[in-house]
Amino acid sequence: MNTKVQVQICVGTACHIMGAADLITIEDLLAEPLRERVEIKGVTCIGLCKDEVHGKPPFVIIEGQMLAEATLDKVLRRIEMCVERLADRR
Ligand code: FES
Numbered sequence: 001m002n003t004k005v006q007v008q009i010c011v012g013t014a015c016h017i018m019g020a021a022d023l024i025t026i027e028d029l030l031a032e033p034l035r036e037r038v039e040i041k042g043v044t045c046i047g048l049c050k051d052e053v054h055g056k057p058p059f060v061i062i063e064g065q066m067l068a069e070a071t072l073d074k075v076l077r078r079i080e081m082c083v084e085r086l087a088d089r090r
Pocket of ligand 1: 014015016047048
């Protein structure tokens with residue numbers, strides 16, 4: 001079982017232009033205890049930008065859940081929630 005919160009940041013062209021370039025630096029913004037519990041990866045286009053049903057880029061997948069129009073603030077909050085949830089499961 002993976003004990004780290006899995007974060008995939010789409011760095012495809014549409015997401016990059018719409019803000020993923022900033023999102024990919026999020027690891028630097030995480031406080032030390034949080035950083036150890038999160039695994040952040042940049043991924044190529046995950047296909048969600050192809051139609052509008054999924055919302056607008058940039059897209060981030062956190063623990064399998066898609067976040068559209070992701071901002072640093074939204075992603076940080078979602079990561080904190082997931083880390084707390086993981087801690088509760090132990
Ligand atoms: S570029 Fe991010 S979903 Fe396509």
